[in-house]
Amino acid sequence: MATSPLQTPIAARWASIGRGWAGALETRLEAERERIGLWLPVALGAGIAAWFALPAAAHWFGMLLWLAGGVCAGLLIGWQSRIGRTVAIGCAVMAAGLLLIWARALWVAAPVLAAPVTTQFSAVVERVEPLPAKGQVRILALPQRRADLPPRIRLTLRSAQAADLGEGETIGVRARLMPPPTASLPGGYDFAQRAWFDRIGAVGTVLGEVSRAPGSGAATPPLRARLSAHIHGQVAGSAGGIAAALVTGDRGAISEADEEAMRRSGLAHLLSISGLHVTAVVGFAMVLTLRLFALSRRLALAGYVLPLAAAAGALAGGGYTLLAGAEVPTLRSFIAALLVLVAFLMGREALTLRLVAAGALIVLVWRPESLAGPSFQLSFAAITAIIALHESRPMRAFLERRDEPWIARFARGIAGLLVTGLVVEVALAPIALFHFHKAGLYGALANVVAIPLTTFVIMPAEALALLFDSVGLGAPFWWVTDQALQALILLAHLVADAPGAVAMLPTFPRWGFALAVFGGLWLLLWKTGWRRAGAVPLLTGMAALLVQPRPDILVTGDGRHIAAALPDGSYALLRDRAGDYIRDTMAEAAGVDAPLMALAELDHVECNRDFCRWSAGTQAVRRTILASRGRDRIEGAEMAAACAAADVVISDRWLPRECVGRWMTIDRDSLTETGGLALYLGETPEAVAVLRTGDEHPWRLPQQLSGNDEAVPTGGPAR
Numbered sequence: 001m002a003t004s005p006l007q008t009p010i011a012a013r014w015a016s017i018g019r020g021w022a023g024a025l026e027t028r029l030e031a032e033r034e035r036i037g038l039w040l041p042v043a044l045g046a047g048i049a050a051w052f053a054l055p056a057a058a059h060w061f062g063m064l065l066w067l068a069g070g071v072c073a074g075l076l077i078g079w080q081s082r083i084g085r086t087v088a089i090g091c092a093v094m095a096a097g098l099l100l101i102w103a104r105a106l107w108v109a110a111p112v113l114a115a116p117v118t119t120q121f122s123a124v125v126e127r128v129e130p131l132p133a134k135g136q137v138r139i140l141a142l143p144q145r146r147a148d149l150p151p152r153i154r155l156t157l158r159s160a161q162a163a164d165l166g167e168g169e170t171i172g173v174r175a176r177l178m179p180p181p182t183a184s185l186p187g188g189y190d191f192a193q194r195a196w197f198d199r200i201g202a203v204g205t206v207l208g209e210v211s212r213a214p215g216s217g218a219a220t221p222p223l224r225a226r227l228s229a230h231i232h233g234q235v236a237g238s239a240g241g242i243a244a245a246l247v248t249g250d251r252g253a254i255s256e257a258d259e260e261a262m263r264r265s266g267l268a269h270l271l272s273i274s275g276l277h278v279t280a281v282v283g284f285a286m287v288l289t290l291r292l293f294a295l296s297r298r299l300a301l302a303g304y305v306l307p308l309a310a311a312a313g314a315l316a317g318g319g320y321t322l323l324a325g326a327e328v329p330t331l332r333s334f335i336a337a338l339l340v341l342v343a344f345l346m347g348r349e350a351l352t353l354r355l356v357a358a359g360a361l362i363v364l365v366w367r368p369e370s371l372a373g374p375s376f377q378l379s380f381a382a383i384t385a386i387i388a389l390h391e392s393r394p395m396r397a398f399l400e401r402r403d404e405p406w407i408a409r410f411a412r413g414i415a416g417l418l419v420t421g422l423v424v425e426v427a428l429a430p431i432a433l434f435h436f437h438k439a440g441l442y443g444a445l446a447n448v449v450a451i452p453l454t455t456f457v458i459m460p461a462e463a464l465a466l467l468f469d470s471v472g473l474g475a476p477f478w479w480v481t482d483q484a485l486q487a488l489i490l491l492a493h494l495v496a497d498a499p500g501a502v503a504m505l506p507t508f509p510r511w512g513f514a515l516a517v518f519g520g521l522w523l524l525l526w527k528t529g530w531r532r533a534g535a536v537p538l539l540t541g542m543a544a545l546l547v548q549p550r551p552d553i554l555v556t557g558d559g560r561h562i563a564a565a566l567p568d569g570s571y572a573l574l575r576d577r578a579g580d581y582i583r584d585t586m587a588e589a590a591g592v593d594a595p596l597m598a599l600a601e602l603d604h605v606e607c608n609r610d611f612c613r614w615s616a617g618t619q620a621v622r623r624t625i626l627a628s629r630g631r632d633r634i635e636g637a638e639m640a641a642a643c644a645a646a647d648v649v650i651s652d653r654w655l656p657r658e659c660v661g662r663w664m665t666i667d668r669d670s671l672t673e674t675g676g677l678a679l680y681l682g683e684t685p686e687a688v689a690v691l692r693t694g695d696e697h698p699w700r701l702p703q704q705l706s707g708n709d710e711a712v713p714t715g716g717p718a719r
Contacts, residue, residue, distance in 0.1 A: 022083060029082040031528050036086060038353050038525045041360035043090045047097025048364065048371045053510065056696040060098060067095040101368040105196070105698050111150050112702035113202035116178040121146050122213070123153070125169045128162070128225065131252040132232065133241065137162035140200070144170070148705055150201020153177065157206045167222065170213035177204035180699075184556045185589040185676040186688045187437065187507035196699035197369045224248045224323055227466075234465070234478045239485035243462055245271045246454075249324035256580075258489055263436075264502050265495035266425065266443020267450050267488070269382075272375065278317050278333040280459050282341070285309075285316035310341045333379070335362050353391070353525065356384050374435040378428055381520070385427035386420055388524040395419070414448065421447045427524075430516040433545060434508040437588040441503055446495045450488060458484045505545055506591035507678065507688075512544030551678035552616045553625065554589055556582070557690060559652030559671050562627050563590060564599055564616060572599040574612060574627055589678065610634060613646065617681040623647040626661070648679065 029036065050063055074088025123141035130137050137157045143149040155175055157165075165171070180195035180203055195203070228250040232240045241253030251259070251271055262268045289312040293305045314337075321334040336359040343355060360380055363370060370376040389395050399416050421444030432439040440446075458481060465477035495501060519538025523531050554563040554571075562574040563586040571590050573583070576598035583596050600607040605614040610630035617623045626646035636656030643649050649661035654668050663685055666677065675690030691700070 026082055028528070028530055029086060032526055033082070035353075035525055035527055036082075038357045039090065040093055041357050041364060042521055042525075043093040044097040044100075044361065044364050045371050047094035047099075048101045048368050049514075050094070051098045051101045052372050052697075055692050056694050060102060063098060064095055067091040067098075071095075097364070097368070100365065101371075104368050108197050108199055109698060109703065110152065110196075110199040111201050111705045112196075112699075113150055113177055113179045113705055116176065118174070118176045118207070119149070120172065120174045121149060122170060122172045125165060125167055125171060126152070128165055128167055129252060130159070130225075130228070130250070132159070133238070133253050133255045135159050137165065139165065141171070141173075149177075150705060152199050152201060154195075154200050154203045155206055156204070157210065161206055161210050165210070172211040172213070173206045174208050175204040175206045177202045179203075182557065182675055183690050184558075184585055185554055186678045186690050187589060188585060188676070188690070189435075190690075192699045193369075193372070193697075196702070201702075201705070224250070227323070230469075231462075234469075234474070235482045235485065238489060239482055242271065242485050242488070243458075243481060246277060246459060246462060247323070247466070249330065258492065261489070261492040261496040263496075264438075264440055265446045265492045266440035267446055267492050267495075269378070270450060270454055270488075277459070278320060278330065278337050280455050281320045282313040282317040282337050284460070284463070286313035289313070307345060310345055314338060314341055331363075335359050336383075353384065353387050356380065356387060374431060377431045377435075381427045381431055382424050384521075384524050385423050389420060389423050417448050417451075418444060421445070427520060430508070430513060430520070430542065430545075433503075433505055434513045437506065437508075437591055438502050438504040438593070440495075440501060442495050442498060442501055446491060449491060453484060453488060453491075458488065502593055504588070504591045504593045506548050506550045507589065508545050509548060512541040512548075514541070515544070516541030549680060549682075550591055551589070551688075552623075552681040553648070553650075553677075553679040554586055555650055555666060555671075555677040555679070556585075557671060557676040559650065559666065559668060561586065562599075562650055563596060564614065564625065565590070566597075566602070570594055570597065572597040572602060572605075574599050574629055576600070611642070613642075618683075621681070621683050623663070623681040623685070625650070627651070628653060647681075647685075 047067075051060060054060055054063060068091075070091030071088045074084045074086070074091065077084030077087065079085055079088070121143050122145070123143045126140040126142050128137060128139050135158060137159055139155050139157065139162070141153050141155050142151060143153060153175075155173065180192040180200060182192045183190040191203075195201075228244045228248045231244045231247060232253055234240070235243045238253065238255045238258040241251060241255075241258075244253060245251045249272075254262075254271070259268075259271070262271060286309045289309040290305060293299050293308050296305075299305050299308070317334050317337050321330050324330045336355065339355050339358055343352075363376065390399070395416070399412065404412075424447075425440070425444045429439045461477050461480040461484065465474040465481055468474040468477060515537040519534040519536065519541060522534025523538065524534075525531075526534075550565060550569070552565045555561075560575065561578055561582050563571045564574070565571055569592070571586065571592055573586065573596045578586075586596060587593065599605050599612060599614070602614070605612055607613075607629075610632060611626055611628050613624065613626050615622045615624055624646045626642060626649045628651040634656075636658035639656060640658040643655075643659035643661055643665070646661050647663045648666070649655065649659060649664070650666045652668060652671075655665060659665065664679075664687060666674075671677075673691065673693075674687075677690075678688040680686045680688070695701075
């Protein structure tokens with residue numbers, strides 16, 4: 001075929017444009033060469049996130065092939081080019097992340113209970129977690145000689161049932177067991193996913209008394225449990241619960257009201273042993289040992305003081321981590337502290353984004369599933385925002401030392417702390433809205449008071465109280481600790497109860513959250529002017545949340561609880577006797593911070609003993625909803641007309657074949673396939689489900705165990 005005379009100039013023009021863009025990008029990457037390495041944990045995390053987001057093995061293999069093509073494209077561009085190296089390494093690391101989490105999920109595989117049962121069995125207690133605020137005890141139990149039960153089960157008991165129960169003890173129980181629950185509503189907390197990686201195959205409640213095997217005898221309670229009990233004996237109530245949380249990580253004695261106030265005020269991070277607590281312990285140990293070793297002229301002149309102090313700080317941090325139960329957030333903080341100490345000894349700047357990147361890489365390789373949890377995301381987002389802010393020229397110029405009165409220096413420090421808090425709140429807002437559907441607005445102000453109070457008053461006073469308890473003189477320090485903790489709780493309630501303290505929004509679309517995270521990382525990790533381009537995806541992602549409509553109807557996975565939107569923006573429950581957990585879950589999914597009313601008491605709702613009927617949707621498009629709330633059997637012929645007149649029919653029972661809604665019929669069979677639902681009743685109605693069709697993640701299709709003759713199946717009402 002003849003070549004058009006216009007093709008060559010056009011092709012040359014496009015080639016010239018391509019070379020110009022490539023040259024500009026190469027120049028940008030050259031200017032950012034010290035920052036490119038910071039994107040390694042981002043690439044690894046992107047591969048892990050892709051595995052969680054994509055539903056099936058075919059998609060995972062397809063992603064691996066796509067990434068392999070990216071590696072080849074990078075090599076074709078040229079290894080000498082920064083563009084080529086960046087593309088090739090980035091795609092290879094993403095593929096490594098996907099393979100890493102896939103392998104981890106297969107490695108931890110354990111059988112999961114197939115259906116709810118009530119059964120008796122004997123078990124060895126692996127771990128005991130007291131929850132004094134709820135009057136409960138939670139244990140991990142290892143069933144014995146029961147191949148039909150999972151090897152690890154989480155049980156909940158009343159405190160009276162578990163009196164003096166200890167780890168290693170053999171017990172006999174009768175319990176109602178069920179598979180680890182999935183999220184009850186779209187965007188909710190999926191315990192089944194966490195249980196899979198913790199190898200928990202069932203959860204349940206103990207019925208009746210707990211029998212104990214003769215002579216089994218519980219081992220001596222671990223130091224963590226003894227220390228928590230000692231702290232609770234010195235400081236009562238929620239204050240004692242917070243005191244125990246700061247030392248051992250045990251939060252079981254904190255009342256639900258006080259814990260909710262801490263969350264709403266932006267102070268919940270103080271309850272989880274993380275960077276603040278580990279840093280305080282390591283720093284205190286280093287300062288103390290520096291002072292002591294400096295008294296030795298021989299050690300000081302030989303230059304051993306600093307290495308010995310760093311070693312003491314590392315030992316103190318390691319001991320504190322083990323004492324607190326070595327949970328993932330604590331271990332993550334301890335790893336970061338060790339990296340800081342190593343950088344300190346090498347004479348390098350300790351707190352840098354390279355340190356954060358190294359810590360993130362270690363944690364993701366060690367526990368790749370932690371990426372999906374809010375703890376990992378919140379902690380690394382916070383520390384990244386803090387370091388990026390303090391590395392910026394304006395912040396360095398504002399905080400640099402200068403000759404000025406002490407009052408001005410103090411005010412400058414407070415202003416710096418406030419700015420840091422504001423930046424952290426902005427950085428954490430998308431993550432909090434994605435996981436919890438709410439974000440505190442006054443957290444920066446609250447932390448200006450709470451962080452110094454915790455770091456310089458509560459933790460030192462508690463450490464001194466525990467130290468002097470060894471000689472029976474800790475009472476004065478416990479009094480100081482108690483008063484400071486009461487002040488902290490009062491601050492949390494004052495901030496939480498302030499008007500507009502919490503912003504609540506409905507479910508954050510996953511694609512919007514991904515855009516917001518990518519834009520935030522682009523702003524924080526790059527150094528030159530093109531970092532400002534990150535504002536585009538960040539604002540786009542946040543805009544997706546702001547324009548996200550609130551669901552018209554929410555249906556839990558069991559179908560029992562239904563929340564309906566009202567014209568004034570509030571919500572009402574079908575069953576007004578629902579507990580606090582259901583109410584909180586519904587309010588979070590709906591994005592409202594107001595009490596839920598009773599649906600049956602509203603004027604536009606018609607209810608009888610068995611059903612409620614009402615209209616929902618916009619003024620232009622009204623939909624009729626029919627929801628069952630009774631337990632009696634109703635013949636299909638009697639329901640057929642009512643169902644045919646409704647757009648949506650919802651029931652927690654099996655509906656007869658004659659009952660069919662105009663748009664959607666939801667009953668026990670359909671909920672088994674979809675899980676909880678969020679319904680949007682606009683011109684084009686839409687249903688968002690918890691469970692996705694074709695989801696092949698192992699906690700969705702686990703190796704299931706069914707009960708034997710000793711187990712009594714636990715089901716719902718008969719058809």
